[in-house]
Amino acid sequence: MALAVVLAFAAGLVTAVSPCVLPVLPIVLAGGVGESRRRPFAIIAGLAISFFVSILFATWILDKLGLPEDLLRNISIALLFLIAAILIVPRVGEWIERPLSRLSRRPSGDLGGGFVLGCALGFVFVPCAGVALAYVTTSAASTDFGLKTFLVAIAYIVGFSAVLLAIALGGQAMSRRFRAGMERFRIAFGVIIGAVAFGLVFHVDDQLVKVNWPGSDLLAKGADHFQRERNVVKDNEAPLATADPDLPNYGQAPDFLAIDRWLNSRPLTISGLRGKVVLVDFWTYSCINCLRTLPHVEAWDRLYRKDGLVIVGVHTPEFAFEHVPSNVEAAVKRLGVHYAVALDNDYGTWNAYGNQYWPAKYLIDRSGHVRYAHFGEGSYDITEENIRTLLGEKPAAPVSDRLRDLTPIGPITPESYLGFERIDRFTGSKIYPDKEATYAFPAGLGRDDFAYAGRWTVHAQRIVAGNNARLKLRYYARKVFLVLGGTGTVQVFVDGRPHGVVHVDSDRLYTLVDRDSIDDAVLELRFSPGVSAYAFTFG
Numbered sequence: 001m002a003l004a005v006v007l008a009f010a011a012g013l014v015t016a017v018s019p020c021v022l023p024v025l026p027i028v029l030a031g032g033v034g035e036s037r038r039r040p041f042a043i044i045a046g047l048a049i050s051f052f053v054s055i056l057f058a059t060w061i062l063d064k065l066g067l068p069e070d071l072l073r074n075i076s077i078a079l080l081f082l083i084a085a086i087l088i089v090p091r092v093g094e095w096i097e098r099p100l101s102r103l104s105r106r107p108s109g110d111l112g113g114g115f116v117l118g119c120a121l122g123f124v125f126v127p128c129a130g131v132a133l134a135y136v137t138t139s140a141a142s143t144d145f146g147l148k149t150f151l152v153a154i155a156y157i158v159g160f161s162a163v164l165l166a167i168a169l170g171g172q173a174m175s176r177r178f179r180a181g182m183e184r185f186r187i188a189f190g191v192i193i194g195a196v197a198f199g200l201v202f203h204v205d206d207q208l209v210k211v212n213w214p215g216s217d218l219l220a221k222g223a224d225h226f227q228r229e230r231n232v233v234k235d236n237e238a239p240l241a242t243a244d245p246d247l248p249n250y251g252q253a254p255d256f257l258a259i260d261r262w263l264n265s266r267p268l269t270i271s272g273l274r275g276k277v278v279l280v281d282f283w284t285y286s287c288i289n290c291l292r293t294l295p296h297v298e299a300w301d302r303l304y305r306k307d308g309l310v311i312v313g314v315h316t317p318e319f320a321f322e323h324v325p326s327n328v329e330a331a332v333k334r335l336g337v338h339y340a341v342a343l344d345n346d347y348g349t350w351n352a353y354g355n356q357y358w359p360a361k362y363l364i365d366r367s368g369h370v371r372y373a374h375f376g377e378g379s380y381d382i383t384e385e386n387i388r389t390l391l392g393e394k395p396a397a398p399v400s401d402r403l404r405d406l407t408p409i410g411p412i413t414p415e416s417y418l419g420f421e422r423i424d425r426f427t428g429s430k431i432y433p434d435k436e437a438t439y440a441f442p443a444g445l446g447r448d449d450f451a452y453a454g455r456w457t458v459h460a461q462r463i464v465a466g467n468n469a470r471l472k473l474r475y476y477a478r479k480v481f482l483v484l485g486g487t488g489t490v491q492v493f494v495d496g497r498p499h500g501v502v503h504v505d506s507d508r509l510y511t512l513v514d515r516d517s518i519d520d521a522v523l524e525l526r527f528s529p530g531v532s533a534y535a536f537t538f539g
Contacts (some may be wrong), residue, residue, distance in 0.1 A: 042115040
């Protein structure tokens with residue numbers, strides 16, 4: 001616990017001087033505008049309290065009330081615009097203060113105004129908190145929520161608050177040196193705050209979070225530590241590189257929690273499977289990386305079930321349509337999966353294992369302890385040898401040797417999400433979230449870049465085709481896959497030449513290109529209206 005708290009404090013210090021905090025700094029400096037010596041402390045106190053509430057409780061409260069998750073951010077931006085107006089036009093402040101003055105004989109003054117300003121900053125500061133946020137918010141939403149979560153959150157807040165308070169006090173000292181020009185300072189700070197609020201409307205802060213800078217490595221190391229703490233198998237207890245009869249023991253395996261439904265099986269528990277060797281396989285049916293592992297997993301089920309192996313495929317969805325039980329059931333039948341499949345729609349079992357990957361495999365011995373884990377594709381022979389070890393089988397040639405390993409080798413185009421929530425390598429027209437708009441292709445595409453043309457509606461996880469909807473992608477791979485939904489057709493062109501038509505009849509993964517050699521080519525897709533697209537993967 002002590003190490004996690006120290007790391008959180010250090011991460012807070014580093015975050016306070018990172019690029020993503022740039023929109024906040026001018027407003028913190030504006031804390032010097034005013035006579036009250038307590039104003040900087042009020043600003044930082046408001047920022048710290050609203051930030052603490054945001055990362056621990058706000059998402060849960062908004063979800064229970066059925067309100068959008070960005071409501072508090074939008075309210076905060078509106079407050080910043082209001083504060084900017086008050087600084088630029090003092091009469092606006094007088095209009096606002098009149099009704100409030102009736103509620104109290106004490107004027108709101110610098111202290112109250114500073115606290116409100118700080119509260120507004122706290123909710124828009126959240127994107128900077130990537131290191132602590134990943135640990136704290138997932139803990140707050142799970143059974144791990146407790147004293148440690150509070151201490152990590154507080155240590156992180158104390159770290160960045162100390163730096164920002166020093167900046168605010170410096171701003172106050174600067175304003176006193178130039179007292180004669182105070183009115184100009186007020187107007188200048190008002191303009192700066194208004195400009196920052198305008199930038200926040202267009203998510204400039206989200207872009208600054210992605211900037212690579214000298215402190216990024218330190219924050220990344222902190223993030224790795226928090227992620228490892230949530231893993232059943234820690235990174236310093238790495239998945240085995242070779243099979244070993246003396247397998248490490250990672251402790252009692254978590255149970256299957258918050259499972260919505262079981263397919264091919266009655267409900268199972270880890271305690272009920274004592275005496276069996278259990279392989280827990282986290283997957284989702286539209287993930288090409290998961291699909292490439294299925295022949296091996298199914299072969300192990302056929303070969304070793306009679307010897308005491310039980311395979312449980314924990315289906316944890318990535319996209320909205322993968323939450324639908326009938327979709328998963330149809331995919332299980334289509335893919336020929338005969339072992340137990342647990343529908344983990346609420347990520348209960350995923351979080352219990354601290355898992356982070358699709359696919360991920362955890363091997364559990366007859367006493368219910370985790371003995372081996374592997375993340376991603378490949379290493380099938382090693383996984384199978386460890387299955388045989390725990391079953392007490394004699395060494396033999398793995399069945400995996402007779403199956404083709406389809407794991408891609410070498411640099412290929414990375415997975416590419418098409419919705420605005422995780423979009424990357426997009427070029428061309430500006431994105432209009434959740435609104436149908438007209439897009440146009442750019443003059444050219446760089447390696448791995450893609451662009452839209454025609455009428456599209458870009459949602460968080462998917463894009464929905466309108467009239468004349470087209471998509472271009474420059475890829476480097478042998479195979480191109482795309483998760484599609486709805487009903488209709490997609491015409492496929494490679495380097496301007498027709499390459500077939502895909503008939504979309506359900507939400508699943510479709511193969512667009514399948515060649516023996518790697519292409520560096522431009523893919524163009526022409527969609528019929530109503531067809532949805534989620535993400536590209538490659539092989």
